[in-house]
Amino acid sequence: MATPTYITLDHGSGGLVSQELINTLFLKYLRCPQLRDLEDCALLDGFSGQLALSTDSYVVDPLFFPGGDIGKLAVHGTINDLAMRGARPIALSLALIMEEGFEIARLEQIIASVAAASEAAGVAVVTGDTKVVPRGKADGIFLNTSGIGAVEYRVFISATNARPGDAVLLSGSLADHGITIMTAQAGLAVDGDLRSDTQPLHRMVATLLDEVEDAVHVLRDPTRGGLATALCEIASSSKVEIEIDEECLPIRPAVSTACELIGLDPLYLANEGKCLVICSPEEQDRVLNIMRSVEEGADAVCIGRVRGERPGRVNLRTRIGGQRLLEPLTGQPLPRIC
């Protein structure tokens, strides 16, 4: 019998066809010994302190885009969510829901990418699941990853922990992921290099906490909803005002041009490899230098300051000296007519 080139309902049955897919494709790339045993769950050890647990689903369209793909995104996204509470990521789970008819060659590309990203990050996929739904009941493939991490630092890192006087630092340029996906969906060709910024941030966070643990108050990756929404959440959770300087915001020219073309605001577009660090003002320069010493934070800058005056507000000082209030994103950003 010829090997099928696309996913059938049999691949999700749990029977022999499923087994064959696992053995020939998944285990070819994902080489964690725990996974090979095909037990019902993975047993983990080698950590102390509090556990951190996070989960995220990935439905990005297109599946492959400049700078990454759904597999890479699924690994980095969950690792970053763990890192944002100061946790050291230990292990990941991977669940797939596929639509009948999905090409096996594309599945293989995605799994190879998951494996490469997980190996590069040093966080293994230790358990997994595959389901197949009839054609038309899903859009190609959806991924879910969950991750477990260990909180090994004393410090309390939380969106509730920003304090008046704190510095607001950003690890690099804004909106790269969001605009790459939007232009890909629109089929727009924009001059200049648009690439997703998807990357794991746990190593930068670990370096930071190893050296200046007490100085760091808030870590947040501004993913969906962008920088503006992340800042609004922090201002509201911490009951502080945040003031941001537009002049300091790093936005690459190609990104800014593409945003204007489609009519989108870069402050509201997703980032997948950037992190806000809110830290005590005394240690601001040290924190910045540490961030800049690693590749993920090479372009780190100070973008503003936390104030105590009007809790919940995020204020942007525009380049020309005006004031603008930043509100959280309300719905899906829609491209405009003119």
Place this chain on the structure above:
Amino acid sequence: MNLDEPFREPAICTPLVEEIHRSLHNVSAPLRIMEVCGTHTVSVFRHGIRTLLPRQITLLSGPGCPVCVTPAGHIDLCLQAAQQQDVVLATFGDLLRVPGSSGSLADARARGMARVQVVYSPMDALELAQQDAAIQVVFPAIGFETTAPTIAATVLAAEQLGVENFFIIPLAKTMPEALMLLLGDAQLKFSGLLCPGHVSAIIGAAAYQPLVERFGLGCAVAGFEPADILAGLLALVQQQSRGKAQVDNCYPRAVSQAGNERAQALLAKVFMPVASEWRGLGNIPASGLALREPYQRFDAVQRLQLTAHSVPDPPGCRCGMVLKGMIQPPQCPLYGSRCTPLSPIGPCMVSAEGTCAAYYKYSGSRCSETGSKKSGDNGAC
């Protein structure tokens, strides 16, 4: 490189702001300036321009957001088309959430009652039709002089390529007639008009001369970067100070006196002026664009037998007054409470460039907490 970057430089903008303050010394009356275009409204907020202006200047938003002036009855036409068998409605994204008389296109799509696809250009809709002969692609032609030439070009392309399954709902509008009507309203008392840069690039700066002659109203054509807007405002302040109204073209890098004659020819070839209904302004003669006879086979209204009904505005909605610059959005009783960008009641809350949506995004529902919700003046809350 972004060629507009220099027009955001503080070194250029700050002196313009200072000059506006200085020039106002000779002007005693308050200045009510209408920024006609939604892109202006958004840019004013985005760069915090209101917070830099003297309190004497009030900026009012006008009817220059195509989605906002689209009446519910026209959304119903789009819904009727989208619900027909084999029809795919290919539309610009910001039309999705505009409420018709029985919900929006987004609602109908979510409930599986309509096939709606977002496109970024009418040419994308034509391509969609070429890819699948089994569907009929309908593009709602909503927009002003800026969008209409591309739609005209798409109709011509469809004709040349012999595409049989592409149609438009001809709902495009033209600006000068609406402005003429608006400025004729004695109640409104504008001191000057910040004219839309995109529309002016097509129709030309000279198109505003009749407004100057008939109403003695100052006009300044302005682009959308902060320096462009400030230069336009300065020109209007200086006209006031000298007591002489005229058309100042403050956007010469994009706008000529005569405009884009090729685009005008394209419009004239495909479309002809007809009366059109504007939300809030009513039926305005010669302000709409219908397909000329040779192109009427592309008219979805005829082809799919769509029937237009006039739908009254939702109770309490003051989009009409907002569009005329009679009130600012926070003065509408529904603003920020029953009407928000996620569940809009009036169209001004829908498009990113809608006046109410811009106010909501940039000054927030939280205005009320600072006590300035009803003041509606220059504060950015």
